[in-house]
Amino acid sequence: MTYDIKSMAVIGVGIMGSGIAQIAAQSGHTTYLYDAKAGAAEQAKEKLAATFQKLVDKNKITAEQAASANSHLIVAQQIEDLKDCDLIVEAIVERLDIKQSLMQQLEEVVSENTILASNTSSLSITAIAANCKKPERVVGYHFFNPVPLMKVVEVIRGLKTDPSIIDALDKLSRAMGHRPVVAKDTPGFIINHAGRAYGTEALKILNENVCDISEIDRILRDGVGFRMGPFELLDLTGLDVSHPVMESIYHQYYEEARYKPSPLTKQLLDAKQLGRKTNQGFYNYETDSKTGEEPAKFVERLEQYPKVWVAADFSEDKTQLEDYLTQQNITLDTNPEPQSDSLCLLACYGEDTTQAAIRLGVNPERAVAIDMLYGIAKHRTLMPSLVTKADYHQAAHSIFNLDGNMVSMIAESIGFVAQRVLSMVINLGCDIAQQNVATVDDINAAVRLGLGYPFGPIEWGDQIGSEKILLILNRISNLTHDPRYRPSPWLQRRVALNLPLTFTNEF
Ligand code: NAI
Numbered sequence: 069m070t071y072d073i074k075s076m077a078v079i080g081v082g083i084m085g086s087g088i089a090q091i092a093a094q095s096g097h098t099t100y101l102y103d104a105k106a107g108a109a110e111q112a113k114e115k116l117a118a119t120f121q122k123l124v125d126k127n128k129i130t131a132e133q134a135a136s137a138n139s140h141l142i143v144a145q146q147i148e149d150l151k152d153c154d155l156i157v158e159a160i161v162e163r164l165d166i167k168q169s170l171m172q173q174l175e176e177v178v179s180e181n182t183i184l185a186s187n188t189s190s191l192s193i194t195a196i197a198a199n200c201k202k203p204e205r206v207v208g209y210h211f212f213n214p215v216p217l218m219k220v221v222e223v224i225r226g227l228k229t230d231p232s233i234i235d236a237l238d239k240l241s242r243a244m245g246h247r248p249v250v251a252k253d254t255p256g257f258i259i260n261h262a263g264r265a266y267g268t269e270a271l272k273i274l275n276e277n278v279c280d281i282s283e284i285d286r287i288l289r290d291g292v293g294f295r296m297g298p299f300e301l302l303d304l305t306g307l308d309v310s311h312p313v314m315e316s317i318y319h320q321y322y323e324e325a326r327y328k329p330s331p332l333t334k335q336l337l338d339a340k341q342l343g344r345k346t347n348q349g350f351y352n353y354e355t356d357s358k359t360g361e362e363p364a365k366f367v368e369r370l371e372q373y374p375k376v377w378v379a380a381d382f383s384e385d386k387t388q389l390e391d392y393l394t395q396q397n398i399t400l401d402t403n404p405e406p407q408s409d410s411l412c413l414l415a416c417y418g419e420d421t422t423q424a425a426i427r428l429g430v431n432p433e434r435a436v437a438i439d440m441l442y443g444i445a446k447h448r449t450l451m452p453s454l455v456t457k458a459d460y461h462q463a464a465h466s467i468f469n470l471d472g473n474m475v476s477m478i479a480e481s482i483g484f485v486a487q488r489v490l491s492m493v494i495n496l497g498c499d500i501a502q503q504n505v506a507t508v509d510d511i512n513a514a515v516r517l518g519l520g521y522p523f524g525p526i527e528w529g530d531q532i533g534s535e536k537i538l539l540i541l542n543r544i545s546n547l548t549h550d551p552r553y554r555p556s557p558w559l560q561r562r563v564a565l566n567l568p569l570t571f572t573n574e575f
Pocket of ligand 1: 189
């Protein structure tokens, strides 16, 4: 069966439905608007006309394009008006029973070939289709808010969805200027699933008292290159939205340790400290802009520095550190064993400083570990051991401030901050590929466009070096015994065979 989508309808013209109608009308598709609330469809059409006019005023579209988009929007008075549509997208209230009965009701009205799509973000497409006469015509079509700006859409294959529908929605999405990504019907689909690692690992780090929220945000934003720190992001989304998603995905995967939420967000939710929308979240927003971010601490040049002895898991890290130290006129201790007064700088992966010092046989009182996962170009994370002496701690901090760059000094954490968060993000991306939720290409594109990360998780792993990610996860797993960190078989196999993480077998 082939489908050619020329006319469509949106049922439920709230935030999402209006956005979908906007891009559909702008791309020349006849689009019916229907809502159970009296007058809502007319209002949505008027609002969209105002939006098109604003776009004309800003020179984003021409007056002719606005007129054409307006002419493609038709208000439907009753559900029977939708009978000739090729596609119906529902964006009504997020309740399984209501969505199921809407689908059944639609089947009584529309033709044999009409595609019935749901914009649900958390319900199973297979379950929504369960009571339909033709469940193969039901598909997930999951847009993101705001629809015109978030240029990605998940096309979700229910257990029985006709594959030709996926092809038709692929074509339609591209015509509307969106990148379709095809997902198997699994909890969180691709984007809400892949997004579980960032916030939950940051919350776990906070809970372990490794450092404060400002420092975690700074490391991940300024060091690693995420657009926003995890706490800034949680404040933007609002805990009324994020916390239930965290809980729902955790439970839908039957308490899988990788997705475990934090008691902290539940408490903040109870206190109605939701984020920007309540002026108080992890940060304070009472004066329009964010306040409460602690500035980075800076240690001025010291009169004297100890010699520095460097140990690294990877030789390129050792070279990079020794080059930096030499540029800053710090004397290197190049002996095989550190001299008795040298600062021991440990570029380790997946450990805390205590464990690294013991493994390397150096005195933990003179040891400071450094996270080399994201390099030292802009920002550095340093981690003294529990017993590092104050003058060594101070010297290390000052050395890495000498060129004016920022240092985040954290308490002991098995795997620093960036290593933990990035290895969780990449490992989860690999697991999603292993579960065949989507292709590697679609996972990468979905995460870049839907979550705004600088890279997709699987391509990011290759860029950083998959052997480093595996080393981090193996060591953290061994030291914590927490199944959350167990490496994905997808990652393990490709590292063992020295293949890129993006490698897939074509047959
Ligand atoms: P909304 O509350 O802004 O709009 C829902 C609209 O549906 C309202 O106009 C309401 O009158 C209408 N409606 C409710 N029940 C109806 C029914 N039985 N028949 C016809 N119309 C009905 O909701 P929003 O945020 O647009 O969400 C809609 C759907 O999109 C939900 O399934 C939600 O999970 C999903 N979604 C929401 C996202 C968001 O960021 N808000 C993102 C992605 C998906």
